[in-house]
């Protein structure tokens with residue numbers, strides 16, 4: 284039974300628990316952020332050098348009740364659901380034990396308030412993040428979504444209309460940052476740690492591989508990681524800053540070259556960055572330069588909207604409720620959910 | 627008071643509703659990992675069967691474990707969110723207490739009993755508690771609270787340790803020992819060898835049931851137990867988190883190329 288679009292949806296509560304951020308937000312008409320609360324578990328996972336699934340699941344259960352209450356309160360709603368027209372929740376991709384906590388919470392709130400619930404694809408939510416800050420970029424857009432979990436290049440021809448151009452065949456970009464940072468003893472999360480030390484390094488000190496640079500839109504980072512490890516073994520005296528700078532340069536070169544080529548090919552009005560790695564300073568400056576040279580818009584969301592948050596989930600959920608319809612109460616979680624091409 | 631019970635600590639997931647007028651409704655599914663899918667519809671169904679809406683629920687009871695972690699989280703998160711959204715409180719109940727209460731209701735005789743509740747903890751371990759019931763058996767639809775007769779707090783042990791404790795247990799000459807739960811079912815043959823003769827496996831109660839949970843919660847509330855605010859309710863894991871990072875459990879690669887598919 285296909286759902287029907289619901290008219291008159293204005294205020295949506297979004298819930299995000301796919302990885303290590305416990306987040307809730309209230310967004311009006313898919314565009315105006317009334318509140319956005321993110322409780323990061325970074326400190327909880329830092330000593331393990333990555334997200335520990337069981338610890339993340341446990342933390343979500345404890346954090347979600349106060350995070351939801353804060354988001355409702357800050358938006359002028361309340362826990363009785365005053366003014367809330369629907370509940371949106373990330374149902375994949377992500378860690379199954381974490382996703383299920385958010386899905387259970389969302390369905391229960393929808394039952395309590397007697398409003399519709401809608402499951403949102405986390406990847407689609409990241410695409411909506413760019414529209415939250417700058418709704419009039421023009422179409423089509425090319426979005427480079429890079430985080431600890433995903434590396435995707437997507438053409439967005441209109442809200443809800445996507446074409447997956449390419450993705451990673453092994454590690455996500457952010458995962459490569461985490462693994463290399465851990466190997467270099469720089470701590471977790473790896474992205475900011477490498478970004479900081481790379482500022483003092485020579486990006487041309489080592490010629491790390493740039494996989495598939497001129498070949499299609501897919502990415503591969505595992506060979507690069509291996510190359511970093513081999514280089515450090517061979518040159519134990521190498522300055523960590525030089526290794527980090529050369530590694531960062533290799534990642535950014537590939538990301539920017541492919542995004543730029545994709546934008547040209549589809550005739551994009553703008554290139555958007557999304558995901559936690561979009562906070563990387565070199566990626567931001569290089570993407571901006573490339574777009575300026577090519578005469579297209581560059582949209583670099585603020586850090587709060589790059590990283591996982593629930594405002595983007597509420598925005599995507601609002602669009603789904605108004606244009607596609609709600610999810611059934613049997614909504615579950617799909618840890619391997621993909622972005623379905625709809626263009 | 628319309629009391630909603632939420633159960634998802636083991637392979638059985640479901641809900642029960644004890645309504646103001648005394649009616650009882652229960653919906654449950656034995657479907658393993660489908661907790662998240664079937665719990666919310668079960669809640670809606672028991673309310674509809676009782677002629678009320680979810681908004682008319684006035685108190686929530688939830689099985690907080692010990693049990694399977696993912697199921698516990700689904701049940702506890704559901705209970706917390708419903709309580710938060712409805713502005714009502716939650717009574718947290720132990721899975722082992724529900725099993726023991728269910729075993730006594732099922733056994734229904736006036737003999738003194740020792741009840742051993744055993745929840746399968748996987749990885750070669752079980753969660754277990756032992757109880758002693760004296761006096762009259764519960765009448766039909768009635769439930770005894772096993773908590774006053776709890777002889778040991780919930781423990782995480784291997785079946786070998788549980789069996790040793792059963793061998794050494796002095797149950798009294800006229801006593802029967804009831805053993806109950808999916809952990810007892812799993813290790814039934816080894817447990818039966820441990821005590822010749824006086825050990826009865828309560829086969830009909832392999833999982834805590836939503837209706838037993840509801841009746842036990844009602845009994846405790848009638849006896850003065852207080853509902854807790856949603857924020858204070860947490861699962862009783864009884865086992866440290868497995869703090870390994872499983873990179874493979876993360877999001878799979880999304881590459882579109884032939885190369886990706888060939889890998």
Ligand SMILES: [Zn+2]
Nearest residue numbers: 405430558591
């Ligand atoms: Zn993300």
